[in-house]
Amino acid sequence: MRFAISLLLLLFALAPDGLKSDFPVLANDDWSEAVNGLQARLELVEKGKINGTRLFAPHLELRNVRDLANQMEVNCDNRHLKIELVDANGSPLRDGWSLPRSGPTHELNVIVLPWDSSIRLNLECRNWGVPKDTVMVAADSGAWVIQENEKGNVYLRATLTGEKIEPSWKRWSGKIQTPPLKVDWK
Numbered sequence: 631m632r633f634a635i636s637l638l639l640l641l642f643a644l645a646p647d648g649l650k651s652d653f654p655v656l657a658n659d660d661w662s663e664a665v666n667g668l669q670a671r672l673e674l675v676e677k678g679k680i681n682g683t684r685l686f687a688p689h690l691e692l693r694n695v696r697d698l699a700n701q702m703e704v705n706c707d708n709r710h711l712k713i714e715l716v717d718a719n720g721s722p723l724r725d726g727w728s729l730p731r732s733g734p735t736h737e738l739n740v741i742v743l744p745w746d747s748s749i750r751l752n753l754e755c756r757n758w759g760v761p762k763d764t765v766m767v768a769a770d771s772g773a774w775v776i777q778e779n780e781k782g783n784v785y786l787r788a789t790l791t792g793e794k795i796e797p798s799w800k801r802w803s804g805k806i807q808t809p810p811l812k813v814d815w816k
Contacts, residue, residue, distance in 0.1 A: 660809055661693070661809070662806050662807060662808050662809060664695050664696075665804040665805065665806040666696070666802055666803060666804045667694060667695055667696020667697070667698070667702065667802070668692060668693070668694065668695070668696070668702065668704060668743075668790075668802050668804070668806060669692070669693045669695055669806075670690060670691065670692050670693075670788060670790060670806050670807075670808045671690075671691050671808050671809065671811075672688050672689065672690060672691075672713075672786055672787070672788050672808045672809075672811040673688070673689045673691065673750075673811070674686050674687070674688055674689075674767070674786065674811060674813065675687050675688075675689055675752075675754075676815065677754060680760045681760045681761070681762050681763075682762050682763040682764075683760050683761060683762065683763060683764050683765065683766050684764075684765045684766070684815065685760070685766055685768060686765070686766065686767045686768075686813070686815070687752060687753060687754030687755075687767070687768060687769065688713055688753045688754075688767065688769050688786055688788070688811075689750055689751060689752050689753060690706075690711070690750070690751045690753055690788055690790075690808070691748060691749070691750045691751070692704060692741065692743060692748060692749055692751070692790075693743070693747065693748035693749075694743040694744070694745060694746060694747050694748070695746075696745075698745065698799055699745050700745065700799050700800065701742050701743060701744050701745065701800075702742070702743045702745075702800075702801075702802050703740050703741070703742055703743075703800055703801045703802065704740065704741045704742075704743060704790070704792065704801075704802045705739070705740050705741075705792055705801070705802075706738040706739065706740070706741050706751065706790070707737055707738060707739050707740075708737060708738075708770055708771060710790060710791050710792060711738065711753075711771065711788065711789075711790050712771045712788070712789045713726070713753065713769045713770075713771045713772055713786060713787070713788050714726075714771075714772070714786070714787050714788075714789070715767070715772070715774045715784055715785070715786060715813075716784070716785050716786070716787050716810055717783075717784065717785070718783070718785065718810075720785075720787065720810060723784060724774070725772065726769075726771060726772015726773055726774050727772060729758045729759045729761070729773050729775070730758070730759035731757055731758050731759065731773075732757060733757040734757070735755055735757055735770050736755075736770075737770070738751060753769040753770065754768065754769065755768050755769050755770045755773070756768070758773040761775055764776075764777075765778075765781075765815065767786065767813060776813055780813070781813070781814060781815065782812060782813070782814040784812075784813050785810035785811055785812055785813060786810070786811045786813060787807055787808055787809075787810050787811070788807065788808040789805065789806070789807045789808075790805070790806050790807075791804070791805045791806075792804060792805075
């Protein structure tokens, strides 16, 4: 067993480019800039209709782009992950807690990302009161009714924070924000 581990370490050390991620780290695509080897972005997925209201759910995609072979732990609980409705300048528009809410929620906790990997997380939350005949975006950190005149003029943004915990190579730390995602539909 020791021989196999030693052989693997030797192969990684002799690899021409060492341990490099296959994901390009670009500042001008729809991913965030890398913060301590983590990138993030949001997607918006239509989930059907309830009470005549079109429901949309944000999905958070995370990817591990750091140059370490170790897995990365990312805390995605409601203390560390926040979704906001913002304007084109990134200023928050309104609190997502104006609708009634009841019942249990599914809570994310620590997500484990192996080296050179990504994961897509559904942030949908179905315990918000659904108004009649409108458009609604719902996540655990808020739910927003989007008016017709706001279509294409408001954005969602996710902010993920993490405290530094030892050993520092294991748990992600920092603050990362996704690029704003335009709330639009056909």
